[in-house]
Amino acid sequence: MSPSGVQEYQPFTITFDGGVQARAVYTPRFGDPGSILQGLSLKHSPVIFIIGGAGLMEEESVDQIRKMVENGLAKFAEERQVTIIDGGTAAGVMELIGEARQRSGYTFPLVGVAPFSQIEYPGHKLDTSKAILDKGHSHFVLTDGAEFGDESDMIAMLATALSYDRRLPALGLVINGGQITQREVYMRSASGQMVFPLLVLEGSGRFADELSEAARTRILPPDNADQFRQVLAADVQFIRVREGADALRERLVNYFATQE
Numbered sequence: 001m002s003p004s005g006v007q008e009y010q011p012f013t014i015t016f017d018g019g020v021q022a023r024a025v026y027t028p029r030f031g032d033p034g035s036i037l038q039g040l041s042l043k044h045s046p047v048i049f050i051i052g053g054a055g056l057m058e059e060e061s062v063d064q065i066r067k068m069v070e071n072g073l074a075k076f077a078e079e080r081q082v083t084i085i086d087g088g089t090a091a092g093v094m095e096l097i098g099e100a101r102q103r104s105g106y107t108f109p110l111v112g113v114a115p116f117s118q119i120e121y122p123g124h125k126l127d128t129s130k131a132i133l134d135k136g137h138s139h140f141v142l143t144d145g146a147e148f149g150d151e152s153d154m155i156a157m158l159a160t161a162l163s164y165d166r167r168l169p170a171l172g173l174v175i176n177g178g179q180i181t182q183r184e185v186y187m188r189s190a191s192g193q194m195v196f197p198l199l200v201l202e203g204s205g206r207f208a209d210e211l212s213e214a215a216r217t218r219i220l221p222p223d224n225a226d227q228f229r230q231v232l233a234a235d236v237q238f239i240r241v242r243e244g245a246d247a248l249r250e251r252l253v254n255y256f257a258t259q260e
Contacts, residue, residue, distance in 0.1 A: 006026050007026075008026055008028065008031065009025055009031070009032070009035040009036060009038070009039045010025065010026075010039060011023050011024065011025050011039045011041075012024055014121050014122065014123070014133065014140065015123075016121070016122055016133075016135035017122070018135075020102075020135045022133075022135070022137055022138055022139060022140055023040050023041070023138070023139050024139065024140040024142060025040055025140075025141060025142070026116060026142045026143075027141060027142070027143055027144070027154065029143050029144040029145050029150055029151075029153070029154065030153065030154070031143070031154070033154075033157045033158050033160070033161035036141055036158065036161075037158075037161055037162065040139045040141070042083065042111070042162065044162060044163070044168060045081060045082060045109070045162055045168065046080060046082045046083070046163060046168045046169040046170065046259075047082065047083050047084075047085060047158075047159045047162045047163045047169070047171070048073070048077065048083075048084050048085070048171050048172075048173055048252075049084070049085040049086065049155050049156070049158075049159045049170075049171075049172050049196075050086040050087075050093055050094070050097070050172075050175060051172050051173065051174045051175070051177060051181050051184045051185060051188065052093065052174055052176045052177030052204070052206075052208060053087070053091065053092035053093055053094065053176050053177060053181075054093050054096070054204075054205075056176075056205060056206060057092075057204070057205050061203070061204070061205060061241070062096075064203075064241050064242070065093065065096065065175065065176075065201075065204060065241065066096050066100075067244070067245050068201070068244065068245045068248050069093060069096045069097050069100055070096070070099075070100035070104075070245070071245035071246070071249070072244075072245035072246065072247075072248035072249040072252070073173070073248060073249075073252070074097060074100040074104065074106060074108075075104075075245075075249060076248075076249045076253065077106070077108040078104070078106040078107065078108050080256065081107075082108060082256075083108065083109040083111060083162050084097060084108065084109070084111070085111045085112075085113060085155055085158055086110075086111075086112060086113075087112060087113065087114055087148070087151070088111075088113060088114045088119075088134060088137055088140055089112070089114060089119060089131040089132060089133060089134055090131070090132045090135070091131065091134075092176070093175050093176070094134055094137075095134050095136070097110060097136070098110065098135065098137050099136055100136075101136050101138075102135070109138050109139060110136065110137045111139040111140070111141060111158065112133060112134060112137040112139070112140045112141070113140070113143065113151045113154050113158065114131070114133070114140070114141075114142060114148070114151055115143055115145035115146070115148060115150050115151050116143065116144065116145075117144075117145065118130060118145075118147065118148055119131050119133055119142070120132055120133070121133040131148075141154060141158065148180065149180045149183070149184075152180070152183070152184050156187070156193075156196070157194065159172075159194075159196065168259075168260075169255070169256045169259035170197075171196065171197055171198070171199060171255060171256075172185075172188050172189075172196045172197070172198040173199050173201065174198055174199065174200040174201060174207075174208050174211070175201045175204045176204045176205045176206050176207070176208055177206055177207040178206055178207060179207075181206075181208075182207050182224070182227070185198060185207070185231055185236075186227045186230065186231055189230075189231050189234040190227070190230035190233070190234045195235075197235040197236075197237070197255075198235065198236045198237070199236075199237050199238070199239060199251065199252075199255070200212060200236060200237070200238045200239070201241055201248075202238045202239065202240045203240050203241030203242060211231065211232075212238050214232060215236075215238060237251075239251055
């Protein structure tokens with residue numbers, strides 16, 4: 001089901017409280033990225049896409065992640081006009097990056113990708129169980145799909161298209177996350193389908209820490225040993241949360257410099 005009166009790839013405007021607006025398009029689950037970029041008026045640029053969230057974090061950890069997102073990730077994206085892609089909802093890291101962009105008046109594109117059936121926004125509300133889109137995002141891609149995770153391939157397809165088929169730097173940033181994140185990390189690093197380098201935020205919790213622990217100890221979870229082994233053999237690097245925002249920004253600067 002698409003937004004009422006909206007055709008595939010045809011842009012429409014979402015107006016949030018306070019008059020904040022974002023440009024959006026609706027697309028099939030495996031839609032055409034070129035048509036999406038055209039509809040959203042997005043240009044080719046370096047890309048960082050976020051895999052994961054901030055589920056089950058303690059408040060202290062959320063504060064640490066907030067500082068890294070605001071003073072590391074968002075600051076870097078603004079300086080280099082890097083496009084950031086995430087899940088687009090007002091929760092976890094997605095909300096943190098939206099708040100940082102809005103609070104600082106940044107202009108880098110922040111694109112949220114989510115299944116239309118699982119979200120709500122002003123003018124589109126199905127029931128109270130749906131996730132709310134984050135008003136700090138500048139663009140949204142609303143895909144077909146019955147559940148969260150169905151948008152994963154579209155995020156990778158957009159990252160590929162925005163980076164001009166990887167002629168420009170593209171990087172995945174893994175933060176926290178559960179089973180969906182684990183599957184995405186495998187697909188993006190080791191499956192052979194739209195593979196990208198990944199940077200894992202160690203200390204952000206859950207899957208990110210499980211992967212970091214496996215990399216450090218070489219002890220793999222019995223139930224997922226093959227997947228973990230293949231991911232760790234791919235282009236995956238780690239940075240500790242306690243290293244702070246400046247360290248994250250420096251890592252991003254160095255990585256993008258080597259890719260340009």
